[in-house]
Amino acid sequence: MKRRDFLTSSLAASTLALASQPQSGVAQSPAAAGPREYYQIRKYHMQSGPQTKLTDSYVADSLIPALNRLGIAPVGAFHLDLGPETPTLYLLLPCSNLETLVNVDLRLAQDEQFMKTAQPFWSAPATAPAFIRMESSLLAAFEGHPKLTPPPSAAQHGKRVFQLRTYESPSDADHVRKVEMFHHGEFEIFQKAGFDQVFYGDTLIGPRMPNLTYMLSYPELSDLTDKWKRFSSDPDWKKLSSSSRYSFEPIVSNVTNLILSPTAYSQI
Template structure:
Protein backbone atom coordinates (compact mmCIF):
# COMPACT_ATOMS: atom_id res chain seq x y z
CA UNK A 1 0.00 0.00 0.00
CA UNK A 2 2.80 2.42 0.89
CA UNK A 3 4.55 1.60 -2.38
CA UNK A 4 1.36 2.38 -4.34
CA UNK A 5 0.97 5.72 -2.56
CA UNK A 6 4.61 6.58 -3.27
CA UNK A 7 4.32 5.71 -6.96
CA UNK A 8 1.03 7.59 -7.26
CA UNK A 9 2.60 10.67 -5.72
CA UNK A 10 5.47 10.49 -8.22
CA UNK A 11 3.05 10.24 -11.14
CA UNK A 12 0.90 13.06 -9.84
CA UNK A 13 3.90 15.25 -9.15
CA UNK A 14 5.25 14.73 -12.65
CA UNK A 15 1.82 15.37 -14.11
CA UNK A 16 1.25 18.61 -12.23
CA UNK A 17 4.71 19.82 -13.16
CA UNK A 18 4.09 19.18 -16.83
CA UNK A 19 0.63 20.69 -16.70
CA UNK A 20 2.14 23.92 -15.38
CA UNK A 21 4.63 23.80 -18.26
CA UNK A 22 2.18 23.29 -21.11
CA UNK A 23 -0.39 20.66 -20.23
CA UNK A 24 1.36 17.76 -21.96
CA UNK A 25 0.34 15.37 -19.18
CA UNK A 26 -2.39 15.38 -16.53
CA UNK A 27 -1.92 14.36 -12.89
CA UNK A 28 -3.95 11.18 -13.36
CA UNK A 29 -3.00 8.40 -15.73
CA UNK A 30 -5.25 8.10 -18.78
CA UNK A 31 -5.96 5.04 -20.92
CA UNK A 32 -5.79 7.31 -23.97
CA UNK A 33 -2.06 7.97 -23.60
CA UNK A 34 1.03 5.88 -23.08
CA UNK A 35 4.19 6.02 -21.03
CA UNK A 36 7.52 4.62 -22.19
CA UNK A 37 10.54 3.24 -20.43
CA UNK A 38 13.64 3.38 -22.60
CA UNK A 39 16.61 1.30 -21.43
CA UNK A 40 20.11 1.70 -22.81
CA UNK A 41 22.48 -1.23 -22.19
CA UNK A 42 26.11 -0.18 -22.64
CA UNK A 43 28.26 -3.23 -23.37
CA UNK A 44 31.83 -4.17 -24.13
CA UNK A 45 32.99 -6.02 -27.23
CA UNK A 46 32.95 -9.74 -26.53
CA UNK A 47 30.38 -12.07 -24.94
CA UNK A 48 28.23 -9.35 -23.33
CA UNK A 49 26.22 -8.69 -26.48
CA UNK A 50 25.27 -12.36 -26.87
CA UNK A 51 24.45 -12.75 -23.16
CA UNK A 52 22.27 -9.64 -23.13
CA UNK A 53 20.55 -10.54 -26.40
CA UNK A 54 19.65 -13.99 -25.04
CA UNK A 55 18.44 -12.36 -21.81
CA UNK A 56 16.09 -10.14 -23.80
CA UNK A 57 14.77 -13.03 -25.89
CA UNK A 58 14.38 -15.81 -23.34
CA UNK A 59 13.80 -13.96 -20.05
CA UNK A 60 13.05 -10.24 -20.19
CA UNK A 61 10.59 -9.89 -23.07
CA UNK A 62 8.49 -12.99 -22.18
CA UNK A 63 8.28 -11.78 -18.57
CA UNK A 64 7.31 -8.26 -19.65
CA UNK A 65 4.56 -9.75 -21.81
CA UNK A 66 3.27 -11.66 -18.78
CA UNK A 67 3.06 -8.33 -16.96
CA UNK A 68 0.90 -6.94 -19.74
CA UNK A 69 3.72 -4.95 -21.38
CA UNK A 70 3.34 -5.96 -25.01
CA UNK A 71 5.05 -4.83 -28.23
CA UNK A 72 8.44 -4.52 -26.53
CA UNK A 73 11.13 -3.07 -28.78
CA UNK A 74 14.66 -4.53 -28.71
CA UNK A 75 17.32 -2.83 -30.82
CA UNK A 76 21.03 -2.84 -31.62
CA UNK A 77 22.84 0.44 -32.16
CA UNK A 78 24.31 0.44 -35.67
CA UNK A 79 25.41 4.07 -36.03
CA UNK A 80 26.09 6.19 -32.97
CA UNK A 81 28.81 7.21 -30.53
CA UNK A 82 28.86 4.10 -28.31
CA UNK A 83 28.93 0.57 -29.66
CA UNK A 84 28.11 -2.10 -28.77
CA UNK A 85 24.88 -0.79 -27.22
CA UNK A 86 21.43 -2.39 -27.02
CA UNK A 87 18.11 -0.68 -26.30
CA UNK A 88 14.80 -1.85 -24.88
CA UNK A 89 11.57 0.12 -25.33
CA UNK A 90 8.74 -0.71 -22.93
CA UNK A 91 5.30 0.85 -23.66
CA UNK A 92 2.42 0.87 -21.18
CA UNK A 93 -0.64 2.92 -20.26
CA UNK A 94 0.39 2.42 -16.61
CA UNK A 95 3.30 4.50 -15.34
CA UNK A 96 3.21 2.51 -12.10
CA UNK A 97 3.81 -0.75 -13.98
CA UNK A 98 6.87 0.70 -15.68
CA UNK A 99 8.23 2.27 -12.48
CA UNK A 100 7.94 -1.02 -10.55
CA UNK A 101 8.81 -3.46 -13.33
CA UNK A 102 12.09 -4.70 -11.78
CA UNK A 103 10.40 -5.38 -8.44
CA UNK A 104 7.73 -7.38 -10.23
CA UNK A 105 10.26 -9.33 -12.30
CA UNK A 106 12.07 -10.47 -9.17
CA UNK A 107 8.88 -12.31 -8.12
CA UNK A 108 8.43 -14.07 -11.47
CA UNK A 109 9.91 -17.55 -11.02
CA UNK A 110 10.03 -18.23 -14.78
CA UNK A 111 11.95 -15.01 -15.30
CA UNK A 112 14.39 -15.67 -12.46
CA UNK A 113 15.19 -19.12 -13.86
CA UNK A 114 15.60 -17.93 -17.46
CA UNK A 115 17.63 -14.85 -16.48
CA UNK A 116 20.33 -16.61 -14.41
CA UNK A 117 23.31 -15.96 -16.69
CA UNK A 118 22.52 -12.26 -16.98
CA UNK A 119 20.87 -11.58 -13.61
CA UNK A 120 23.59 -13.19 -11.49
CA UNK A 121 26.68 -12.63 -13.64
CA UNK A 122 29.79 -12.33 -11.43
CA UNK A 123 31.70 -9.06 -11.04
CA UNK A 124 34.67 -10.73 -12.72
CA UNK A 125 32.59 -11.34 -15.88
CA UNK A 126 29.66 -8.87 -15.89
CA UNK A 127 26.86 -9.17 -18.44
CA UNK A 128 26.88 -5.41 -19.14
CA UNK A 129 28.73 -2.22 -18.25
CA UNK A 130 25.83 0.07 -17.29
CA UNK A 131 22.09 0.40 -17.84
CA UNK A 132 20.55 3.87 -18.21
CA UNK A 133 16.78 4.15 -17.87
CA UNK A 134 14.50 6.99 -18.95
CA UNK A 135 10.77 7.44 -18.37
CA UNK A 136 8.76 9.32 -20.98
CA UNK A 137 5.16 10.37 -21.52
CA UNK A 138 3.58 10.27 -24.97
CA UNK A 139 2.76 13.46 -26.86
CA UNK A 140 -0.92 14.37 -27.15
CA UNK A 141 -0.36 14.58 -30.90
CA UNK A 142 0.87 10.94 -31.01
CA UNK A 143 -0.56 9.29 -27.87
CA UNK A 144 0.06 5.65 -28.83
CA UNK A 145 3.05 3.72 -30.15
CA UNK A 146 2.60 2.59 -33.76
CA UNK A 147 4.13 -0.76 -34.66
CA UNK A 148 5.48 -0.91 -38.25
CA UNK A 149 4.99 -3.83 -40.59
CA UNK A 150 7.12 -6.85 -39.76
CA UNK A 151 9.55 -6.56 -42.64
CA UNK A 152 13.13 -5.42 -42.99
CA UNK A 153 13.34 -2.09 -41.16
CA UNK A 154 15.77 0.35 -39.65
CA UNK A 155 14.94 2.80 -36.87
CA UNK A 156 16.09 6.32 -36.17
CA UNK A 157 16.12 7.41 -32.53
CA UNK A 158 16.42 11.17 -32.04
CA UNK A 159 16.66 13.10 -28.76
CA UNK A 160 16.30 16.88 -28.59
CA UNK A 161 17.71 18.54 -25.49
CA UNK A 162 16.08 21.86 -24.70
CA UNK A 163 17.68 24.99 -23.33
CA UNK A 164 14.92 25.51 -20.73
CA UNK A 165 11.62 23.99 -19.63
CA UNK A 166 9.84 26.78 -21.48
CA UNK A 167 11.76 25.87 -24.63
CA UNK A 168 10.82 22.21 -24.11
CA UNK A 169 7.11 23.05 -23.98
CA UNK A 170 7.44 25.21 -27.10
CA UNK A 171 9.14 22.40 -29.06
CA UNK A 172 6.52 19.86 -27.98
CA UNK A 173 3.79 22.30 -29.02
CA UNK A 174 5.50 22.68 -32.40
CA UNK A 175 5.38 18.90 -32.88
CA UNK A 176 1.79 18.52 -31.70
CA UNK A 177 0.35 21.38 -33.75
CA UNK A 178 2.26 21.03 -37.01
CA UNK A 179 5.49 19.06 -37.21
CA UNK A 180 4.05 15.56 -36.70
CA UNK A 181 1.64 16.14 -39.57
CA UNK A 182 4.47 17.26 -41.85
CA UNK A 183 6.47 14.19 -40.78
CA UNK A 184 3.76 11.75 -41.83
CA UNK A 185 3.08 13.61 -45.10
CA UNK A 186 6.80 13.41 -45.94
CA UNK A 187 7.09 9.67 -45.25
CA UNK A 188 8.83 10.05 -41.88
CA UNK A 189 6.93 7.23 -40.18
CA UNK A 190 6.85 7.75 -36.39
CA UNK A 191 6.86 4.90 -33.86
CA UNK A 192 6.56 7.10 -30.77
CA UNK A 193 7.12 10.60 -29.39
CA UNK A 194 7.85 11.15 -25.69
CA UNK A 195 8.68 13.92 -23.24
CA UNK A 196 11.32 12.87 -20.72
CA UNK A 197 9.92 12.66 -17.18
CA UNK A 198 12.99 11.04 -15.62
CA UNK A 199 16.34 10.66 -17.32
CA UNK A 200 19.92 11.82 -17.60
CA UNK A 201 19.30 14.68 -20.03
CA UNK A 202 16.38 16.92 -19.13
CA UNK A 203 14.50 18.84 -20.30
CA UNK A 204 14.38 16.78 -23.46
CA UNK A 205 12.15 14.81 -25.81
CA UNK A 206 12.80 11.63 -27.77
CA UNK A 207 11.12 10.16 -30.81
CA UNK A 208 11.61 7.14 -33.04
CA UNK A 209 11.06 6.88 -36.80
CA UNK A 210 11.21 3.80 -39.02
CA UNK A 211 12.24 3.25 -42.65
CA UNK A 212 12.87 0.31 -44.97
CA UNK A 213 16.49 1.39 -45.50
CA UNK A 214 18.95 4.29 -45.21
CA UNK A 215 18.28 5.48 -48.78
CA UNK A 216 14.58 5.94 -47.98
CA UNK A 217 15.48 7.67 -44.72
CA UNK A 218 17.61 10.24 -46.54
CA UNK A 219 15.06 10.73 -49.32
CA UNK A 220 12.14 11.27 -46.93
CA UNK A 221 14.10 13.71 -44.76
CA UNK A 222 14.89 15.69 -47.91
CA UNK A 223 11.16 15.75 -48.73
CA UNK A 224 10.43 17.00 -45.22
CA UNK A 225 13.02 19.79 -45.36
CA UNK A 226 11.67 20.97 -48.70
CA UNK A 227 8.04 21.00 -47.59
CA UNK A 228 6.59 24.56 -47.71
CA UNK A 229 4.71 24.00 -44.45
CA UNK A 230 7.97 23.07 -42.70
CA UNK A 231 9.77 26.06 -44.16
CA UNK A 232 7.01 28.35 -42.91
CA UNK A 233 6.78 27.04 -39.36
CA UNK A 234 10.55 26.62 -38.89
CA UNK A 235 11.09 30.28 -39.79
CA UNK A 236 8.72 31.55 -37.13
CA UNK A 237 10.83 33.37 -34.50
CA UNK A 238 9.31 31.45 -31.58
CA UNK A 239 10.27 28.11 -33.18
CA UNK A 240 13.86 28.90 -34.15
CA UNK A 241 16.13 25.97 -33.24
CA UNK A 242 18.70 28.32 -31.73
CA UNK A 243 16.12 29.33 -29.12
CA UNK A 244 14.52 26.01 -28.21
CA UNK A 245 16.92 23.14 -29.10
CA UNK A 246 20.38 23.01 -27.50
CA UNK A 247 21.56 19.58 -28.73
CA UNK A 248 20.36 16.71 -30.96
CA UNK A 249 21.32 13.05 -30.63
CA UNK A 250 20.77 11.01 -33.79
CA UNK A 251 21.09 7.20 -33.67
CA UNK A 252 20.45 4.47 -36.25
CA UNK A 253 19.18 1.18 -34.84
CA UNK A 254 18.21 -2.22 -36.19
CA UNK A 255 15.74 -4.58 -34.49
CA UNK A 256 17.00 -7.67 -32.70
CA UNK A 257 15.38 -11.03 -33.56
CA UNK A 258 13.45 -10.83 -30.28
CA UNK A 259 11.99 -7.38 -30.97
CA UNK A 260 8.20 -7.05 -31.14
CA UNK A 261 8.51 -3.67 -32.90
Protein backbone atom coordinates in the same frame (compact mmCIF):
# COMPACT_ATOMS: atom_id res chain seq x y z
CA MET B 1 9.70 11.91 -0.67
CA LYS B 2 7.86 8.74 -1.61
CA ARG B 3 8.38 7.35 -5.12
CA ARG B 4 4.70 7.79 -6.06
CA ASP B 5 4.67 11.43 -4.90
CA PHE B 6 7.90 12.12 -6.76
CA LEU B 7 6.59 10.60 -9.98
CA THR B 8 3.37 12.54 -9.68
CA SER B 9 5.19 15.85 -9.26
CA SER B 10 7.61 15.02 -12.10
CA LEU B 11 4.74 14.11 -14.39
CA ALA B 12 2.89 17.31 -13.54
CA ALA B 13 5.95 19.42 -14.27
CA SER B 14 6.71 17.73 -17.56
CA THR B 15 3.18 17.79 -18.91
CA LEU B 16 3.23 21.56 -18.60
CA ALA B 17 4.65 21.29 -22.10
CA LEU B 18 1.30 19.96 -23.24
CA ALA B 19 -1.12 21.65 -20.89
CA SER B 20 0.14 25.17 -21.59
CA GLN B 21 -0.04 25.00 -25.38
CA PRO B 22 -2.92 26.50 -27.34
CA GLN B 23 -5.39 23.72 -28.15
CA SER B 24 -7.56 25.29 -30.82
CA GLY B 25 -6.88 24.00 -34.30
CA VAL B 26 -4.48 21.30 -33.14
CA ALA B 27 -4.46 18.41 -35.57
CA GLN B 28 -3.62 15.00 -34.17
CA SER B 29 -1.65 12.19 -35.76
CA PRO B 30 -3.37 8.98 -36.92
CA ALA B 31 -2.16 7.29 -33.72
CA ALA B 32 -4.04 9.79 -31.55
CA ALA B 33 -6.65 7.55 -29.97
CA GLY B 34 -7.24 6.41 -26.41
CA PRO B 35 -5.18 7.07 -23.28
CA ARG B 36 -1.55 7.88 -23.79
CA GLU B 37 1.23 5.47 -22.90
CA TYR B 38 4.41 5.77 -20.87
CA TYR B 39 7.79 4.56 -22.09
CA GLN B 40 10.90 3.29 -20.41
CA ILE B 41 14.02 3.42 -22.56
CA ARG B 42 16.81 1.16 -21.32
CA LYS B 43 20.40 1.21 -22.52
CA TYR B 44 22.62 -1.77 -21.74
CA HIS B 45 26.26 -0.79 -22.24
CA MET B 46 28.32 -3.87 -23.03
CA GLN B 47 31.66 -5.13 -24.21
CA SER B 48 32.15 -7.15 -27.37
CA GLY B 49 32.41 -10.83 -26.61
CA PRO B 50 30.46 -13.45 -24.63
CA GLN B 51 28.37 -10.96 -22.64
CA THR B 52 26.56 -9.74 -25.76
CA LYS B 53 25.29 -13.27 -26.41
CA LEU B 54 24.29 -13.67 -22.75
CA THR B 55 22.34 -10.40 -22.82
CA ASP B 56 20.64 -11.21 -26.12
CA SER B 57 19.55 -14.60 -24.78
CA TYR B 58 18.26 -13.03 -21.56
CA VAL B 59 16.21 -10.37 -23.32
CA ALA B 60 14.82 -12.72 -25.97
CA ASP B 61 14.03 -15.77 -23.83
CA SER B 62 13.36 -14.30 -20.37
CA LEU B 63 12.79 -10.56 -20.25
CA ILE B 64 10.46 -9.92 -23.19
CA PRO B 65 8.11 -12.85 -22.42
CA ALA B 66 7.92 -11.71 -18.77
CA LEU B 67 7.28 -8.09 -19.76
CA ASN B 68 4.50 -9.22 -22.08
CA ARG B 69 2.90 -11.10 -19.16
CA LEU B 70 2.85 -7.79 -17.28
CA GLY B 71 1.06 -6.08 -20.15
CA ILE B 72 4.18 -4.33 -21.45
CA ALA B 73 4.05 -4.81 -25.21
CA PRO B 74 5.21 -4.60 -27.90
CA VAL B 75 8.79 -4.44 -26.64
CA GLY B 76 11.44 -2.99 -28.93
CA ALA B 77 15.02 -4.26 -28.85
CA PHE B 78 17.67 -2.56 -30.95
CA HIS B 79 21.40 -2.67 -31.52
CA LEU B 80 23.13 0.70 -31.88
CA ASP B 81 24.62 0.93 -35.38
CA LEU B 82 25.60 4.61 -35.61
CA GLY B 83 26.27 6.55 -32.43
CA PRO B 84 28.61 6.65 -29.46
CA GLU B 85 29.47 3.77 -27.16
CA THR B 86 28.95 0.60 -29.14
CA PRO B 87 28.01 -2.12 -28.44
CA THR B 88 24.85 -0.88 -26.73
CA LEU B 89 21.49 -2.63 -26.60
CA TYR B 90 18.44 -0.33 -26.49
CA LEU B 91 15.09 -1.53 -25.14
CA LEU B 92 11.80 0.33 -25.53
CA LEU B 93 9.12 -0.64 -22.99
CA PRO B 94 5.63 0.82 -23.62
CA CYS B 95 2.85 0.57 -21.05
CA SER B 96 -0.40 2.42 -20.37
CA ASN B 97 -0.04 1.74 -16.62
CA LEU B 98 2.61 4.00 -15.06
CA GLU B 99 2.70 2.05 -11.80
CA THR B 100 3.53 -1.18 -13.63
CA LEU B 101 6.29 0.45 -15.61
CA VAL B 102 8.10 2.10 -12.70
CA ASN B 103 7.89 -1.06 -10.57
CA VAL B 104 8.78 -3.44 -13.39
CA ASP B 105 11.91 -4.89 -11.77
CA LEU B 106 10.05 -5.63 -8.53
CA ARG B 107 7.29 -7.31 -10.53
CA LEU B 108 9.82 -9.36 -12.48
CA ALA B 109 11.41 -10.60 -9.25
CA GLN B 110 8.01 -12.03 -8.27
CA ASP B 111 7.70 -14.00 -11.52
CA GLU B 112 9.02 -17.50 -10.78
CA GLN B 113 9.22 -18.48 -14.44
CA PHE B 114 11.24 -15.37 -15.23
CA MET B 115 13.61 -15.79 -12.30
CA LYS B 116 14.35 -19.35 -13.33
CA THR B 117 15.20 -18.57 -16.94
CA ALA B 118 16.92 -15.24 -16.13
CA GLN B 119 19.31 -16.70 -13.58
CA PRO B 120 22.47 -16.77 -15.79
CA PHE B 121 22.02 -13.06 -16.52
CA TRP B 122 20.82 -11.87 -13.13
CA SER B 123 23.48 -13.81 -11.22
CA ALA B 124 26.43 -13.27 -13.56
CA PRO B 125 29.62 -13.06 -11.45
CA ALA B 126 31.52 -9.81 -11.00
CA THR B 127 34.43 -11.34 -12.91
CA ALA B 128 32.20 -11.88 -15.95
CA PRO B 129 29.32 -9.36 -15.74
CA ALA B 130 26.44 -9.52 -18.20
CA PHE B 131 26.79 -5.80 -18.96
CA ILE B 132 28.85 -2.80 -17.91
CA ARG B 133 26.07 -0.42 -16.89
CA MET B 134 22.37 0.04 -17.52
CA GLU B 135 20.71 3.45 -17.88
CA SER B 136 17.01 4.19 -18.14
CA SER B 137 14.69 7.09 -18.82
CA LEU B 138 10.95 7.46 -18.23
CA LEU B 139 8.84 9.27 -20.81
CA ALA B 140 5.19 10.19 -21.31
CA ALA B 141 3.72 9.89 -24.79
CA PHE B 142 2.68 13.10 -26.50
CA GLU B 143 -1.06 13.76 -26.39
CA GLY B 144 -1.08 14.02 -30.18
CA HIS B 145 0.58 10.62 -30.60
CA PRO B 146 -0.48 8.74 -27.46
CA LYS B 147 0.39 5.19 -28.53
CA LEU B 148 3.43 3.53 -30.00
CA THR B 149 2.98 2.65 -33.68
CA PRO B 150 5.26 -0.15 -34.98
CA PRO B 151 6.20 0.14 -38.66
CA PRO B 152 4.18 -2.12 -40.97
CA SER B 153 7.16 -4.42 -41.61
CA ALA B 154 7.56 -5.23 -37.91
CA ALA B 155 4.75 -7.81 -37.90
CA GLN B 156 6.56 -9.86 -40.56
CA HIS B 157 10.02 -9.13 -39.10
CA GLY B 158 10.85 -7.45 -42.38
CA LYS B 159 13.83 -5.21 -42.99
CA ARG B 160 13.63 -1.89 -41.18
CA VAL B 161 15.91 0.75 -39.70
CA PHE B 162 15.17 3.11 -36.82
CA GLN B 163 16.24 6.65 -36.04
CA LEU B 164 16.10 7.75 -32.40
CA ARG B 165 16.27 11.52 -31.96
CA THR B 166 16.45 13.54 -28.74
CA TYR B 167 15.93 17.30 -28.68
CA GLU B 168 17.31 19.20 -25.69
CA SER B 169 16.07 22.73 -25.04
CA PRO B 170 17.87 25.57 -23.25
CA SER B 171 14.88 26.33 -20.99
CA ASP B 172 11.53 24.94 -19.93
CA ALA B 173 9.78 27.64 -21.95
CA ASP B 174 11.64 26.62 -25.11
CA HIS B 175 10.87 22.97 -24.41
CA VAL B 176 7.16 23.84 -24.18
CA ARG B 177 7.36 25.55 -27.56
CA LYS B 178 9.15 22.62 -29.21
CA VAL B 179 6.54 20.11 -27.97
CA GLU B 180 3.87 22.52 -29.16
CA MET B 181 5.37 22.56 -32.68
CA PHE B 182 4.72 18.85 -33.07
CA HIS B 183 1.07 19.33 -32.13
CA HIS B 184 0.66 22.32 -34.44
CA GLY B 185 1.60 20.60 -37.68
CA GLU B 186 4.88 18.70 -37.38
CA PHE B 187 3.22 15.27 -37.08
CA GLU B 188 1.43 15.87 -40.38
CA ILE B 189 4.60 17.06 -42.11
CA PHE B 190 6.38 13.87 -41.08
CA GLN B 191 3.44 11.88 -42.44
CA LYS B 192 3.48 13.71 -45.79
CA ALA B 193 7.22 13.10 -46.12
CA GLY B 194 6.63 9.34 -45.78
CA PHE B 195 8.11 8.66 -42.35
CA ASP B 196 6.89 5.79 -40.19
CA GLN B 197 6.39 7.56 -36.84
CA VAL B 198 6.94 5.08 -34.01
CA PHE B 199 6.61 7.18 -30.84
CA TYR B 200 7.01 10.64 -29.35
CA GLY B 201 7.86 11.02 -25.67
CA ASP B 202 8.36 13.85 -23.20
CA THR B 203 11.10 12.94 -20.72
CA LEU B 204 9.85 12.79 -17.13
CA ILE B 205 12.97 11.30 -15.54
CA GLY B 206 16.33 11.03 -17.26
CA PRO B 207 19.55 12.88 -18.12
CA ARG B 208 19.99 16.26 -19.79
CA MET B 209 16.48 17.59 -19.22
CA PRO B 210 14.37 19.29 -20.46
CA ASN B 211 14.19 17.14 -23.56
CA LEU B 212 11.94 15.06 -25.76
CA THR B 213 12.67 11.88 -27.71
CA TYR B 214 11.02 10.40 -30.75
CA MET B 215 11.58 7.45 -33.08
CA LEU B 216 11.17 7.15 -36.83
CA SER B 217 11.48 4.08 -39.03
CA TYR B 218 12.56 3.41 -42.62
CA PRO B 219 12.51 0.35 -44.86
CA GLU B 220 16.14 1.09 -45.80
CA LEU B 221 18.78 3.42 -44.39
CA SER B 222 19.03 4.99 -47.85
CA ASP B 223 15.46 6.30 -47.42
CA LEU B 224 16.49 8.54 -44.53
CA THR B 225 18.13 11.31 -46.54
CA ASP B 226 15.35 11.45 -49.13
CA LYS B 227 12.58 11.71 -46.53
CA TRP B 228 14.37 14.42 -44.56
CA LYS B 229 14.82 16.41 -47.78
CA ARG B 230 11.08 16.20 -48.36
CA PHE B 231 10.45 17.27 -44.79
CA SER B 232 12.77 20.29 -44.85
CA SER B 233 11.44 21.50 -48.22
CA ASP B 234 7.76 21.17 -47.26
CA PRO B 235 6.06 24.60 -47.40
CA ASP B 236 4.17 23.82 -44.20
CA TRP B 237 7.44 23.15 -42.37
CA LYS B 238 8.96 26.37 -43.65
CA LYS B 239 5.91 28.27 -42.46
CA LEU B 240 5.82 26.55 -39.06
CA SER B 241 9.54 26.85 -38.35
CA SER B 242 9.65 30.52 -39.37
CA SER B 243 6.77 31.49 -37.08
CA SER B 244 7.83 34.19 -34.64
CA ARG B 245 6.68 31.96 -31.76
CA TYR B 246 9.32 29.34 -32.63
CA SER B 247 12.08 31.26 -34.44
CA PHE B 248 12.75 34.17 -32.07
CA GLU B 249 15.61 32.13 -30.55
CA PRO B 250 17.03 28.58 -30.91
CA ILE B 251 14.51 26.50 -28.98
CA VAL B 252 16.54 23.31 -29.48
CA SER B 253 20.08 23.53 -28.12
CA ASN B 254 21.32 20.01 -28.88
CA VAL B 255 20.18 17.04 -30.98
CA THR B 256 21.22 13.44 -30.35
CA ASN B 257 20.73 11.34 -33.46
CA LEU B 258 21.14 7.54 -33.34
CA ILE B 259 20.66 4.83 -35.96
CA LEU B 260 19.39 1.51 -34.60
CA SER B 261 18.71 -1.90 -36.11
CA PRO B 262 16.12 -4.26 -34.60
CA THR B 263 17.26 -7.52 -33.08
CA ALA B 264 15.79 -10.77 -34.34
CA TYR B 265 13.59 -10.88 -31.24
CA SER B 266 12.36 -7.26 -31.31
CA GLN B 267 8.57 -6.88 -31.34
CA ILE B 268 8.81 -3.43 -32.98
